[in-house]
Amino acid sequence: MFPTPPGLYDAALERLKTRLADEFPERSSVPRERFVMTERLADKVLSEQKSTTIRYDRDRVEYPAGPVLPLYAAAEQAPHDEYRCLARLRVLSVRYSTFNGLTEADARSDGFSSLDELLGTLQHFYGRIMPDDTVCIYEFALERTATKQKTLAWNVVLQSASV
Template sequence: MNVPSLYFHPDYLDAVRTGRKTTTVRFRDPVEVGPVSLVFEADEEVALPGVVTRLTETTVGRLSEADAVADGFRDLAELHGRLRYHYPDIEPTDHITVVHFRQVT
């Protein structure tokens, strides 16, 4: 059985490995609950076994400080900055998915 991949910027590898990052915000990137390969693309690809446990639909403007901390950021301003980095055209009214995941050991 092929396990779908959930791709991450390599900057987030340590935060996922240590459990500081347990969510990721996705914009126009369909994800399903179930087993996944957490893939970090850098000079060498790193893939960790994981599982998506829950999906929460919301808008950028409704994200909270708690969402930012679960996503591995200091605060909401940092999360918003990273969202604009990854998705330059994202707006506060855009619908996004908060993907809750964990590593499987």
Template sequence: MVQIRRFILIDNVYKSKILKGKKTSTIRFGNYEAKPGSEVYLAITPSDSVIAKIKITDIKKKRVKELTLEDARKDGFKELNELINALNKIYGTLHGDDEVTIIEFDVIEKFEEAIPLKWLKALNYRKPEEIAKLYVENDLKESADVDLIIKRIYSKGLKSAVRKYGPKKVKDSLLKAYHKLYDEGKI
């Protein structure tokens, strides 16, 4: 069994449909577990970039032969055979008795700027903007470089900071800011 706790990965080809509300489920081969009502991050592959936060609304177990047109449409397909073909492409040939898990969700927050999943993990699943906001609003000081970069994230966004200072410096500054917030008891 695979438990979904913090994030779920979905192929980049489905990004647009998800963000437009045309794909509100994902169907996985095998036994997946998640709690309806739980909020998780949605990361797209192959870049492993987080593009949204979703709320899991339902989990269903079915056999492949029990999948319906409604299941296909919620998963962003027009026809059931399109869904089956996509599943076969991803998982290899599935048979009628193979079990799948249908994970239904609502997008509750779209991110204007994708966040690298590994950064989110390193920040204990806190968004970079949240770290920057807490750091600036609590008037914390780490070093001149960290302060400058974190203030850039706070005022102009993550993408702007990465363009100006590079991903490594931004990531390192976020980690230092996160640890400073933790040490000060702010998170």
């Protein structure tokens, strides 16, 4: 869990980074600056049918760059670097699992109707994932601070292709 006050969050983040270095010494740890999802999945976040997102990188493990990260939606046919910012997500927790350690409960919290659907979608987005590969599971809550109209109107082009 990540506490809200900045000083407490910073301390929790440092403990997490130390833990990642100990548990995954062969991988670099990288901060996640934002979440990018297809419009279909982003809509599930906005309707509160999705409270987690699972991320995978074969060579790295990640951690949240801050307690609140922006959510961007990518149209199915849009260029890879054109996204719309829809909302802000408060990171409640982050945990790590093997790909074959994912459960039906993980699938439901991620907005899928079954574990098979989740696993297939992850393989579609990331390519082949081996059973013992590590995935990162972020639990989040939708921030209610910005007006929906204001955030939906914020169209951006991101410089970096990392998502």
